[in-house]
Amino acid sequence: MNVLKDILYKVNLNAVVGSTNIAINSIDFDSRNIANNDVFVAIRGTVVDGHNYINVAIDKGALAIICETLPAKLVDGITYVEVDNSNKALAIMSSNYFDAPSDNLKLVGVTGTNGKTTVTTLLYQLFKNAGYKVGLLSTVKVLVDDVEYKATHTTPDSLTINKYLKLMNEAGVEFCFMEVSSHGIHQSRTEGLRFEGGVFTNLSHDHLDYHKTFAEYRDVKKSFFDGLGKHAFALSNTDDKNGLIMLQNTNAKKYTYALKGYADYKAQILENEFSGLLLSIEGSEVWTRLIGNFNAYNVLAIYATAELLGLEKVEILRLISELKSVSGRFQYLVSDEKITAIVDYAHTPDALINVLETINSIRTKNESLITVVGCGGDRDKTKRPKMAHIASELSTKVIFTSDNPRSESPEAIIEDMEKGVEPQNFKKTLSIVDRKQAIKTACQLAEANDIILIAGKGHETYQEIKGERFDFDDYKIVQEFLKQLQK
Template identity: 75%
Template sequence: MNTVAGDTGVTINELHFDSRKVKLNDVFVAIRGSVSDGHEFIKKAENQGALAIVCEEMPEERINGITYIEVEDSKKALAYMAANYYDNPSENLKLVGVTGTNGKTTIATLLYNLFQKAGFKVGLLSTVKVMVGDEEFEAIRTTPDSLTINYYLKKMNDAGVEFCFMEVSSHGIDQHRTTGLRFVGGIFTNLSHDHLDYHKDFAEYRDVKKRFFDELPAAAFALTNIDDKNGAVMLQNTRAKKYTYALKSYADYKAQILENQFTGLLLKVDDQEIWSKLIGNFNAYNVLAIYATAQLLGLETLEILQIISELNSVNGRFQYTISEKEKITAIVDYAHTPDALKNVLETINSIRTKNEELITVVGCGGDRDKTKRPKMGHIASALSTKVVFTSDNPRTEDPEQIIKDVEAGVEPQNFKKTMSVTNRKDAIKAACQLAGKNDIILIAGKGHETYQEVNGKKLDFDDFKIVNELLKQLDK
């Protein structure tokens, strides 16, 4: 039961959970975060003119004229308040959420591109960027806070957006950032080892993802990858209409890979052949998810197939360049989980003729799940001909210690394949120097990111730009 002290009939100005932004007649929502507790800043918000305070614990000293509301969960309260404050914008468009460990950005972005090409006004909330029709905004995190989400959804309403595709992370679900939103559909991609620095164990990580589907309304659709052993779990308690997609199992939407090359994929989707510029088995799943979603949202089959064949890969997702003289292929990919790295390396190995070397540059992020580091080292060294271990986003950790954690997973027979170069640019340079004619370089972990995070600072760093420059120098 909520406890109220003061008048709830007052007219407020803005909502904030950051006390620094509070001005006269605003509401301050005190949220307990992993770094700081908003309850410590209630006094500051009062001094700055807050008219109402929403908190999980009533302050001992309360000021006359300020309304205090004690709630069980501030994050949940903020989500409902944010939706109401912006007139429940998710109800005025068709919002589809994409969740899973890998593939969220690719699926959400390509759905945005597909529906835009089909002539609709579309919105996108992704790791890489936020799009309101044609207008682009910088993304802060995979699933923004509930205030930011509703702010952009309201902008989409004002711009006449009909469809919005949104990445939904486990953090976002767990912290109620998506609470109070009305989704017309949810897509589950896959589940593998990630974010176990945040979730206690894999079961909790899985169950948080499942909660997204549990909360979908009966009128929505729930589309799941049934080839993933967790795919069926997502549908167990959902009220939404259930649909499945697969390459290997019986499913509502089925695809078969006919050709898999560096230039793209030839797929048979529901007895129709389709060529996609996307590369690799994992992208066959992404294409199938996009196809199924577009059908469930009412687009015509032939139009969907035609547009899919025109779609290009997403920045930092199997993004490749080939040097002019030596014909060295450099691939930049966001693969930062063991499963994603394995998928990318297996895809390259299934396409290459084995006459070429496969040189992998990889590291792991600091202040994140440490248990995946040796797994990354094991996979990189087992599936590549040469590996350069390097720094990723070390954040507040020692990059050399992170590399040692990664190296711990290398089996004795693979030691000779590996080397360590802490400076990431030097590591990419070393890979370029190791590469001979027609060889393949994979630079994994950062993908679309144009920075490196070191001790609280974001330094300019773009894997794709750097490898292009280095390959051009080699070609001289």
């Protein structure tokens, strides 16, 4: 039996009307899911304010209401609890409701603009191959050891996080690797969780539609490390100019990694090819199938994290050599015509630079590099011209197209992008609104040994247009068109 006062443990309460010594069934922040004897948490979202649905929740059987502002009219027999921050209260209550599941795991959070999915997914893979039961909370999927669930957000809501962590407890999972987004941190979704460690990958231009300024975006990321306990470790990439800022106020044990500057964990790229990377990590050579400078950082972060979690160095290097690339992250195929197609999630300026510079550092320059790229609708508009500028500077030919236009006009998004193209690069660019047609055109333009990069959507298997999701998989589509060329 769940008692409200137990679920409110460690929640900062401003006021209580009614009794907290009552048995409750479940917690929810969506009034549509409320049933008899539930607790409704009213959250002020960016679009909907849960406070407007308090009476709906009561009509559906809610016994208790958690809110930031008490309603003007209180209903007899209902317990009202006023808090400063409903998101934070929900996170702590969720942990209490599911018996603090993060306490029974070694939970590691990975944050940064780029690399979160790669680092968490490969850590899952590495620890699984080492013989452990492992959990994963990522953009691509949620894994409770071998059982897969579909992911809906980079960082799920706190109820969902704790529900999955509880399932991990029941499955005997020992380690869990979790992507921690700036949205998730800002909305207190990770509050009340006990992290064994935190990893910072890098910071670049993204989500400024939500955070407004780069400084705010940086400080939200930093607050994750500020919240780590003394028992935890904080591992940061100090080749990134914000790397040391992340460690400034943390109580956790501080560790650094870098390819260029001084750090606790160091690596050097010895060979960089389309088949993989040869790295020297802490003086030992290791071959990995991952490609590019940015993946050298990801591999080093994985190595350092595994060592901080207690694995032996020689064992870690062996396991790194067995890692397979992550879906939609520099995922490539070579056609019979010797055309290389690469699908990558690069949807930020920094990620696009990383992928294009990696390709350019490997290719001979005797072949063409054709880039297909778009930008998402209803998101940070300031990065659109930057993405187009980068693509047109670093490619032989560029096709601007739709990404997930959402509620915006794809033509208008492409116009925003085109503003970033320098006059000398105009002749390199084409605009084709239909993404499938854009990919087909890239395949038709390509000749033997040419390289096609399809950027922006990566692992996604849909396209979001006017509130609807349509099946769309970049990898399958380019594979299909390249096969047609072979006939």
